[in-house]
Structures are given as C-alpha cells and as structure tokens.
Amino acid sequence: MFEALTHRRYLLPFKASRLPQQFTDVLVIGGGVAGLRAAIAAADGGADVLLLTKDTVDESNTWYAQGGIAAVLQPADSLASHVADTEAGGAGLCDRDAVEVVVREGPERVLELLSWGIHFDKDAAKPHGLAFTLEGGHSFARILHAYGDATGRELAQTLIRTVRGRETIRVSERTFVIDLITDDAPTAGGPRCVGVLALINGQVNVIWARATVLASGGAGQLFRESTNPKIATADGHAMAFRAGATLQDMEMVQFHPTTLYVAGASRALITEAVRGEGAYLVDRNGYRFMADYHPAGELAPRDVVSRAIVEQIRKTQFTHVYLDVRHLPTAQFRERFPQLARLVDEFDIDVGKDLIPIHPACHYMIGGVDVDLHGRSSLTGLWAVGEASCTGLHGANRLGSNSLLEGLAFGARAGTDAASAVKELAGMKFPQSMEHKVAAGTKTELDIVDVKSSLRSVMWRNVGIERAGERLAETRDIIGFWSRYVMDKAFDPAVVGEAVATQGWEVQNMLAVCAVITSAAHARTESRGAHYRTDHPTRDDPHWRLHLLWRRGMETPIPEPID
Ligand code: FAD
Ligand code: SIN
Numbered sequence: 001m002f003e004a005l006t007h008r009r010y011l012l013p014f015k016a017s018r019l020p021q022q023f024t025d026v027l028v029i030g031g032g033v034a035g036l037r038a039a040i041a042a043a044d045g046g047a048d049v050l051l052l053t054k055d056t057v058d059e060s061n062t063w064y065a066q067g068g069i070a071a072v073l074q075p076a077d078s079l080a081s082h083v084a085d086t087e088a089g090g091a092g093l094c095d096r097d098a099v100e101v102v103v104r105e106g107p108e109r110v111l112e113l114l115s116w117g118i119h120f121d122k123d124a125a126k127p128h129g130l131a132f133t134l135e136g137g138h139s140f141a142r143i144l145h146a147y148g149d150a151t152g153r154e155l156a157q158t159l160i161r162t163v164r165g166r167e168t169i170r171v172s173e174r175t176f177v178i179d180l181i182t183d184d185a186p187t188a189g190g191p192r193c194v195g196v197l198a199l200i201n202g203q204v205n206v207i208w209a210r211a212t213v214l215a216s217g218g219a220g221q222l223f224r225e226s227t228n229p230k231i232a233t234a235d236g237h238a239m240a241f242r243a244g245a246t247l248q249d250m251e252m253v254q255f256h257p258t259t260l261y262v263a264g265a266s267r268a269l270i271t272e273a274v275r276g277e278g279a280y281l282v283d284r285n286g287y288r289f290m291a292d293y294h295p296a297g298e299l300a301p302r303d304v305v306s307r308a309i310v311e312q313i314r315k316t317q318f319t320h321v322y323l324d325v326r327h328l329p330t331a332q333f334r335e336r337f338p339q340l341a342r343l344v345d346e347f348d349i350d351v352g353k354d355l356i357p358i359h360p361a362c363h364y365m366i367g368g369v370d371v372d373l374h375g376r377s378s379l380t381g382l383w384a385v386g387e388a389s390c391t392g393l394h395g396a397n398r399l400g401s402n403s404l405l406e407g408l409a410f411g412a413r414a415g416t417d418a419a420s421a422v423k424e425l426a427g428m429k430f431p432q433s434m435e436h437k438v439a440a441g442t443k444t445e446l447d448i449v450d451v452k453s454s455l456r457s458v459m460w461r462n463v464g465i466e467r468a469g470e471r472l473a474e475t476r477d478i479i480g481f482w483s484r485y486v487m488d489k490a491f492d493p494a495v496v497g498e499a500v501a502t503q504g505w506e507v508q509n510m511l512a513v514c515a516v517i518t519s520a521a522h523a524r525t526e527s528r529g530a531h532y533r534t535d536h537p538t539r540d541d542p543h544w545r546l547h548l549l550w551r552r553g554m555e556t557p558i559p560e561p562i563d
Helices: 033-044 079-089 096-115 151-164 235-243 302-315 330-336 338-346 402-423 448-462 469-486 498-523
Strands: 021-029 049-052 169-172 175-183 192-200 203-214 253-260 280-282 321-324 356-365 368-370 382-384 546-550 558-561
Touching: 021 033, 021 192, 021 402, 033 049, 033 151, 033 169, 033 203, 033 402, 049 203, 079 096, 096 402, 151 169, 151 402, 175 203, 175 235, 175 498, 192 498, 203 235, 203 402, 235 368, 235 382, 235 498, 253 302, 280 302, 302 321, 302 356, 330 338, 368 382, 382 402, 448 469, 448 498, 469 498, 498 546
Parallel strands: 021 049, 021 203, 049 169, 203 382
Antiparallel strands: 175 192, 192 203, 253 356, 280 321, 321 356, 546 558
16 A cells, blocks of 8 residues: 555654643543443443544434334344345355344344333334334344434434433543554553544643544545535544554445435435335336346345446436335325425425435445454454444445444443453553654645545545446555645644644545555455446455455555455
C-alpha cells in the first residue's frame, strides 16, 4: 500500500505529559448499539466505563435504523433456519461460530431489551404478543420493529436510558477520538492499546484505559451516495489500522437497493420491509423486473437487487427505477411506515397514486477490525464491536436486520470480556511520558471539502456496485496521489481550529480506508456477495474462499482460508 498511508502512525504529534490526562478501566469509543451494549456489560462486570461519541449520543447509524432486528422468537421459526439464511446470504464467507453465537444469543438479548422497557410493535396473535415482518434473504418473518420504521431510534433511546441508569458509566459527547495509543514496549507481550488521543472542547486529551472497545460504526460517507449520517467516516477502521490491528474483508461493502432518488434530497433509506410488506420494483415503463433476475423477486438478497436495479437502469437508459406501493391499502401503509410517509409527503409523492423514485446507495461496511468470538482484536487491549468490527457473521453479504442483532450480541460479549480482563490489570502502568513527533509538511494549502467530495465521487464511480480491475487500479493511483499531500499534514486544532482539524482528520481516515477497500477489491479477482467484478463475474470457490487480512506496513494482504 502507499507509503504516505502506511508510514503515518499518529495523525498528530504529542507529548503525553503536557496534555490533560484521564483514566478509566474500560473506554468505549462510540454510542451506537454496539458501544452502548458493550458499556452496559462492562459496567455490569464491575468496571468503570467511559463512553465517547464524536457528535451527540443520538447521532449514529443505529439511530436511523428502520427495518428492525432479526431474532428467533417464534416456535415455528428455528435457530437452524436463521443460521442457514445468514450463511446463504454470506456467500461462503461466514464464520460459522460467529453466526451460531449471534443467532443463539440473539433472542436473549432481545428479551432483555423488553425488560429494559423497549417498545416493539405488537400483534396479540403472535408469540410474545410481538409483530414480526419479513426482509430479503430471511425465510421466515422474524424481524421485530418499533413505531413502524423507527426501530433504531427506539433501540438507541432504550440503551441510552439504561446506560444513564448505570452509575459507573460516564458519557462524554462531542469528543473526537483522533488515534488509539499503543505502548510499543510493554513489560510483557507485544504492543498494547492503552487508550486514546481525543479532542474535548478544542483541547487534545490523553485518555488512558486498561481496555479499549472500538464501537465507532461504519464507513458509508466514503461513497457519494450513502444512507449513512455524516459521522460515518470510518475513523475507527483507520485508527485501528494505524495502531497495527488487522482488518478483514474490506472489499465487502454493502449497497442498499432502495433510497429515495429526488434531486437535492439526501439519499434517505426506504426500508426493505416495504418490499417485505409487498411493494414492487418497476422500471420507467412500469415493468416489474425483479423476476428476470432472481426467483425471490423483490426479496432477493440486497446485492442481487442492487445490481438488478443498476442493470435495469442501463437497459431503460434512465436515471432510476421506482417502488410501487399503489396496490397496498394506503392508510395501513402510512400507519406501518410513518417515517417514510412523512418523507414522501415532503416531496408531494402520494403513495396511493404515485410511484416512489429510488436508486441504490452505500449502506453498510461488512469489513472491519478482525475479532474473535469475544470481540478481541489482534492488538492486545483492543476490542472491536458493531460495524467497526468484522466478526465473520455477515460473510460477503449481510442480511437485513442482522446488524443491530450483532451489535447487541457482540457488544454484550466484548463488554463482559473487557471487564473481566481489566481485573487482571489492576497494577498496569501507562506510558505517561510518551512522546511522538510528526514531521508535518508545508506543501500546498488544502481544500479539505474538495478532497472529500472528490474522494466520495471516485469511490462511488469506481469502487461501487460494479467494479473492474482497470478502474480499481486507477482509483488506487488517484488515492495514492492525493495521500501524498493530504497525509503529510498535521491538523493542529490550536492552529487551524476545532472544525478544520476534525474535518482534516476525517479526510485522512477516509483516504486510508478507501485505499484498503480499493486494494482489497482489486486483489479479489472474482465476484462474491456484495463484491461484484464485471471482469471476473463468477464466484471462484477453489481460489477465493478466503478472507483477505490487511495490516499496516504490508504491501499485499494475507489470505486466510476458511475451514
Ligand atoms: P453506530 O450506530 O454508527 O455508532 C457509531 C458511534 O461511534 C457513534 O456514536 C459515533 O459518534 C462514534 N464515533 C465514530 N467515530 C468516532 C470518533 N472518531 N470519535 C468518537 N466517536 C466516534 N441494521 C439493522 O440490523 N436493522 C435495520 O433496520 C437497519 N437499518 C438501517 C438504516 C439506516 C439508514 C442505516 C444507515 C443503517 C441501518 N442498519 C440497520 C445498519 C445498522 O444501523 C448499523 O450497522 C448499526 O447501527 C451500527 O451500530 P454501531 O454501534 O456499530 O455504530
Ligand atoms: C432496512 O430497513 O432496509 C435496513 C435494514 C438493514 O440494513 O438491516
């Protein structure tokens, strides 16, 4: 990979003894489902916990989740069926143990949410009195939802309330984590993660932690078209990479088939549950095309539907396709999907009469920090959970509503494990005199906003739903060139101000992660799940049933075959 990206260990020069310092047992970076659940488990395990969020705690991918949470809670459903569906979606790349852990522990995690006061939509005729819906790739209607299409908000509020009720958890909002700190010469073992550098009220702080749980979410902002909020700039993936942790399956980026396609509007997600409840996909000629692409029609796996839409757009020489819900009872539809109803109202779209224009967009980062069944990464002292991690649950393609479930299951596991690990580390010394120098370049004035938007555009064009070797190589070169002058900057908040510094660090993180994604997509010369190569359009199990692992300083990935 590029020198500019691999040689940079920290984004900022620092002398720890000169900075304000804080201490905690367990530090959780991120306040989405995974971080909140990890914090609760760590506190329940007896640890003091500090949880950091770069914006307010209600700004996360979790908050915007719509469709729901998948869990086996009905006698007619089975764990084996949820495992089989997840593995079929994962296209040969799932980690069987991770799938079994999440599916088996999922029901308990969901019932626990009910005991914490979550409101899921009700159906008195169904087990537990709960309503369940269907989503693509699931062979059973096992998706729980809240307030129709506001599952994420209800889930986040429930977990935030529970966190606030734990005296040993402190929450620090608007705290931007810049880098993980590693002690590269601990008394025993290899390098160890010992905390973070974080910007609090314009001042860089050192937060020392016996255990650090990375729950920093996804990477949707790396692509021009995205369902993710602005915070999703892959900071956690990048800082873990700089600190020496291993990243896995980084070529696997999921594109959601249905986001509202209206000029000037953000690409608001239209939940897959709309298709689960019977919506059709039609092209500009009113032709219902999904049967031409997959026997499951509109409920085929996401990668299949996204590619089918791209192909149909090409065939009809148009800019988008449509969701057709006109055949569904309008009042019931509006009641079932109240957020969507409000959204389409803003654009004068009458779902009883009009088609809803849609287009795919980047939605979910499947790849992430390689972790074991307790969320432990390859770097001692660092756990990773949620979208920042790669447990192997999703393989090459995630099923709808399996992400919130994973955040709950692995959040709980990692929090418990981290709390238990810190009990052994009571006398741990932190390298408080640590110092790091960065020789910052003075080359060029930088228009950060322009670099960010150019990067997002090139990623969408060349590393999106359809990829090809030549375009990927070209994109790698472009990122390499931009990195030479972006990565040599050190955005000192005392000089450039808080806003410019955080934007600058975000762009540096985005460049690093885009480089890994593009290199991984270039390396995998086959098509599998979410990764589709037009020049290698078929799945190649004999050569490619393996993970690609990436670590800073390595020129090529390490292949890890799947047993
Ligand atoms: P997030 O919820 O994204 O939280 C990340 C946290 O990390 C935030 O608190 C953020 O502030 C913090 N953070 C990031 N960087 C830094 C930094 N540098 N310093 C400090 N803090 C930082 N999945 C489902 O299973 N079901 C659904 O119905 C569903 N619907 C979705 C709808 C939308 C619109 C989107 C975008 C996603 C949806 N997903 C759904 C996916 C799912 O919501 C996410 O994968 C999941 O919520 C990720 O949780 P997380 O805890 O890993 O990260
Ligand atoms: C959706 O509601 O379609 C998104 C669900 C998910 O990403 O799991």
